Structures are given as C-alpha cells and as structure tokens.
Amino acid sequence: MRFLPHLTVATIVEDQGRFLMVEERQDGRAVLNQPAGHLEADESLIQAAHRETLEETGWTVEITGLIGLYLFTARNGTTYQRTCFAARPLDHDPHRELDDGIIAAHWMTLAQLQDTPIELRSHLVLDCIRDYLEKPHYPLDLIR
Template identity: 90%
Template sequence: MRFKPHLTVATIVEDSGRFLMVEERQDGRTVLNQPAGHLEADESLIEAAERETLEETGWTVEITSLVGLYLFTARNGITYQRTCFAGRPLAHDAARVLDEGIIGAHWMTLDQLQNTPTELRSHLVLDCIRDYLEKPHYPLDLIR
C-alpha cells in the first residue's frame, strides 16, 4: 500500500498576546484548533493558509513567516504534514459565513488554551504556539 500523507496548513495569528482560534466540530466533539485546512490544487502553501484563515475565521491575514513543519498521525491512522505559518491580522469581516463545521472564532491567551475545558484538536495546537513563541521563525522565501 502506498503512503499518502495529507498536506495541510495552519496559521498562528497573534494580537496583543491572544491567539486566533477556531472552535469546530470533529467526529462528534467540539475542539479548538488554529485556522487550518488542506492545500487545494493550483494554490501555494501561503495562499492556502490565507484562504483557510479567512474561510474559518472571517479574518484576512498577511502571512509573515514559517513557524515549522510537523508530521502527525491521527487516531484513524491518517498521517498529516502540517506547514505552520505566522500571520498578522489585517481586517475582519464579521458578516462572513464561516466554513461548515465551524462554530466560531475566538481570541484566546495561551493560559486560556492550556486550561480550557474544550478539547484541543491535537497536540499540534499547543506545539505550534509554543514553537511560535520560543523558536526562530523562518523567512517565506524558504518555500519555493
């Protein structure tokens, strides 16, 4: 059987110590995640990150740097390669209809995320934020 990981993007958007998070339904449960999703045909990784952030939160962002690359195997056995970016919020469209399955977008501090009763979609949620806060960011021209 051929190995076919899913290629995904995620965006860390911080404003005044709060992070833009998505509350969504996954497998019958409510979870928190960064704005994230799959790369579509004929778009770049950066375009995918900007699109997913807008579709899931109503926020237009400028992608500013690469935070990291992550491999994750979900409980269902599917492996995901996540390209995580940092982005700067530019404008919010409060009237925008969000993607199906999205309950809402919330600005949350790291403490709130660490102590939330809502489940995180995966350990990558906090891993990416910690890397964003503690590790170097990489220039976007690294991606070709």
C-alpha cells in the first residue's frame, strides 16, 4: 500500500499579541484552527498560504517567514504534512464570503486559546503558535 500524506499549509497571523483564528465545522462540531488548507495543483506553498488565509478569513497577509514542518496523523489514519508560515495582516475585506464550513474568523490571545471552550482542531494549533513565539523564524528562500 502506498503512503500518500496530504500536503497542507497553515498561517500564523499575529497582530499586537492576538492571533487570527478560524472557527470551522469538523465532523459536525465547531473547532478552532489557524487559516489552513490543502495545497492545490500548480500552486506554491506560499501561494497556498496566501489563498487559504484570504478564503477563510477575508484577510490579505504578507508571509514573513517559515515556522516549521509538522507531521500529524488524524484519528482516521490520514497523515498530514503541515507547512506553517508566519504572516502579518495587511488588509481585511469584511464583505468577502468565507469558505464553506467556516463559521467565523476571530482574533484571540494565547491565553484565550488555552482557555476557550471551543475544541482545537488538533494539538498542532497550539504547537505552531508556541513555535512561532519561542523558536526562530526561517527565511522564505529556504523553500524552493
């Protein structure tokens, strides 16, 4: 059997200690995640991060660095490779229709995320934010 991981991107958008989060539906329940999604054909990882952030939040961002690469195996056995980026917000279109399944975008502090009654999509949500806060950000030219 071939191993076929799903390639995904996630974007940590931070502004004055608050993080741009997506409340979305997963298996019929609300969960929180970074703006994130799958890489599409003929798209770079950075292009995917821009697109997913805009589609899920209405925010245009500047991708500023690479946070890390993560492997995650979901309960159903599907493995995801997540490339996580850092970004700064540039412009918001409050009238933009968000992707299907997106409930809302929220700006939240780390403390709010740690205490939220809404379930996090996976442990990667906090792992990526902690790495963003505590570890080096790598230059984008690392990606070819």
